[in-house]
Amino acid sequence: MTQSASLSQPAVTPAPYLAPDARIYVAGHRGLVGSALLRALQRQGYTNLITRSHAELDLTDAAAVERFFAEARPECVLLAAAKVGGIHANHSYPVDFLQQNLAIELNVIPAAYRHGVQRLLFLGSSCIYPKLAPQPLKEDSLLSGPLEPTNRPYALAKIAGIELCWAYNRQYGTQYLAVMPTNLYGPGDNYDLNTSHVLPALIRKFHEAKQQGAREVVVWGTGTPRREFLYSDDLAEACLFLLNLPPARYQALLATAEQPPLINIGVGEDLSIRALAELVADVVGFRGALVFDPSKPDGTPRKLLDVSRLQQLGWRARVALRTGIELAYQDYKENYL
Ligand SMILES: NC(=O)C1=CN([C@@H]2O[C@H](COP(=O)(O)OP(=O)(O)OC[C@H]3O[C@@H](n4cnc5c(N)ncnc54)[C@H](OP(=O)(O)O)[C@@H]3O)[C@@H](O)[C@H]2O)C=CC1
């Protein structure tokens, strides 16, 4: 995994809640988000980080998860392991997305409680909000309307995870927080064109087209849907910022019997897929034509997060979209070719 992107972030002194030697388990540490969390924790001076690869610990295996918690005794859990993919993967493998994500949540969250974990961050996604909810998407839009069909199984699993965190907080007094990131990208992303998200797919398509001297690149859908993109290292900084809020502010965030413990993480700006494609093409240096393929699904028409709650707490994204794409492209060339 490259460290190149982390160089753009200044070192930060460990914040108040987690001691530098706290035992912190990052589930999914080899993935896009988990690897960014690990980099951020290391940058901030945390020394007692616990990781297990998927091969070492299958989180859908309840007995294995129980054994792991008993042995490793983490004090804090960052749950970034999940079955994840872009619009085509979600649409093609609904059983996997529903079943595996439910299983991971149902194994990890209760085991964390049984083994005394007080703070846990559960990674959800902006796709939990209804397809046609008012934009920008506020946290209280949850369950206010029908979901986008292409990712309904995944969204329902993630909503169940939020509900489980909330239930544990109410019944057992835990402090489990669900964070809802917008679409993410960064070092270590998935560049498989069948399962990836749009941004890494475009990096690869434009790079290969440039190398092969192709005159055009096919972009799925109509190009009109709008998406918001957050660099993975920014997301990781936001997660640690939230986890380290002083007790009273953190508790206020967890909220009440009326409002689930969730908070949006994004940049607060979006662009059309066409504009994104033009930007990625420019960064990569592809000068040919874009051809849109409307036989491929557009998915939800717009997914812009309302990030006012996070901004009021004092956090804002730092990596501009063009800079982030440049860093991701550099990572692609260094580590995937
Ligand atoms: N990428 C995005 O655009 C967004 C992601 N998120 C959320 O962030 C979280 C992380 O996503 P991201 O990092 O992108 O996904 P990745 O696919 O990059 O990483 C997921 C990680 O989880 C591991 N994993 C999957 N299944 C299991 C399992 N059964 N047991 C153990 N480990 C497992 C994977 O290991 P392996 O690869 O070996 O299977 C991988 O390391 C997810 O909850 C996702 O919903 C939210 C919004 C947007």
Ligand SMILES: C[C@H]1O[C@H](OP(=O)(O)OP(=O)(O)OC[C@H]2O[C@@H](n3cnc4c(=O)[nH]c(N)nc43)[C@H](O)[C@@H]2O)[C@@H](O)[C@@H](O)C1=O
């Ligand atoms: C993070 C989020 O990710 C998923 O939702 P999505 O935002 O729709 O995902 P996406 O990145 O795959 O596509 C965004 C848009 O881009 C268009 N598009 C163009 N060309 C390519 C292309 O080449 N590949 C892909 N994947 N999409 C393309 C594509 O047609 C769509 O209009 C969910 O699974 C959901 O569960 C989730 O959480």
